[in-house]
Amino acid sequence: MSLYLVFDIGNTRLKWAAVESTQNIADRNKKLWAYSGSISNQSFQSPELRAELSDYISKTMPKPDAIGFCCVAASATIDNLRSLFPQWQNLDWKQFTGSSPYEGVRTLYEEPGKLGADRWAALIGARALSNTNTLVVNTGTATTIDLLGGNGVHYGGWILPGLSLMQESLQSNTAQLPLAIRSSTLAAQAKFGTNTNEAITGGCDAAQMGAILRAVYLAKEIHHPVERIWLDGGNAKILATEIKQFPELAALPIEPIEGLVLRGLWAWLLQNL
Template sequence: MLKEHKLLIDVGNTSIKSALYGPESVSIGLISRHSDVQELTTLITVAKSVYLSNVGKDEITSYIQDVCDTNDIPLFIAKTQSSAFGLINSYSIPSNMGVDRWLAMLACMQKSSSKTFLVVDVGTAMTIDAVKNGHHLGGWIVPGAALLKQSLFKNTHRVFSDNKNLSLTSFGNDTPRCVDNGCKAQILGTLLMADQEMKKNVDKFEIFLTGGDRNLFSSLNMQNIIEHENLVLEGLTLFVD
């Protein structure tokens, strides 16, 4: 890796992703996934600068900051703003919004010609944010598929699952299928309700779908769904100078 490359880091609730972004890059390069922040050490030390989005533990930011300081490498830590790049936040206290949601919306602002869209991120949590003409209308935060199942197991005595992939929404005829199919139905239902809610405001809009569990929506026949795997990293590129 050459020293002129910038290192983009996206720290989520359960995963860490990084990517290189060069001076002539028009898109993000190879995405790397890491199980531990220490795996980033070598990448950081040979980068020209580092751009970080972190919704995970504060200790991860501290570690990255220490490595950058030790090696005299500039570190940009993304924060949610009241407005940026034509997007106006609806939150009265912007810092209460996870920066991953903010960066994902900023990335979608560059992709949407109408600046009117939903951003659906399906991971540990499922977040939905609505934007109309560049104005954030608000959003929802609900448990993701794994958290839904964990909640059932934790708070009930006779409910269990076989941990198969969530692939169906038909009515189950045993407890594992009832759990798996029901959790997928709840996730899909959240998106369908968001689609209905958005239609109260506008007639046409895009739905940008991202997150590790976005494949759960593969069965939906909705023409306005657009998949993008790395919206948070793409949002970070807007701050690269």
């Protein structure tokens, strides 16, 4: 049995997980990852906290047979990552990028090298889970929306500010609008706001939902109607609740799933060992 360690270095957090070769890549079990965790990018810049992370991982799990990683953060973060395990010599590190080939999935991106590695990994992760026309939505610092055909073709997608970024930009670039605090009552967002806080959070939600709804219409126009929506990232549950309020979308399988990028890295790593 082999053990593989994967790292997803996003704009805000570094996430990691380890999987055993006996595990099924299409398993949707929430306890899929044998070992997993995350740390903020800001914390990862600290040598002391990196040493703690290295010590924790190396003492929690056996030495992996290979490491796969993708990074959309500053390039210095990659150097910090590669320096994590001096106690594990001769580790096989493999970096995944937007132009990394994967059998069974191809992109129509004009310059694949400029496709975000996290978006590409998420698409591969989605392909490992289903072979239908799929909308892959990652709801992190930015929200990305990508169409993956049942034929394995990535038809492109969109990038827009994530929910928090939208809300923060209104506070930063206006004189009188505050930083909105999201209501714990999700259903309250499906109406016109009757106070400034509701107006901001509801407006940001509506912008996200408008993009998703437009993507579904566009997929139908190009004869690849969406049959499933996967949502990953910190706002996945919020958007999943919102999506189900649209009659055009509610009939679709809509599933928040954690670690779609990590799953894609795992699938890619298996093809490249």
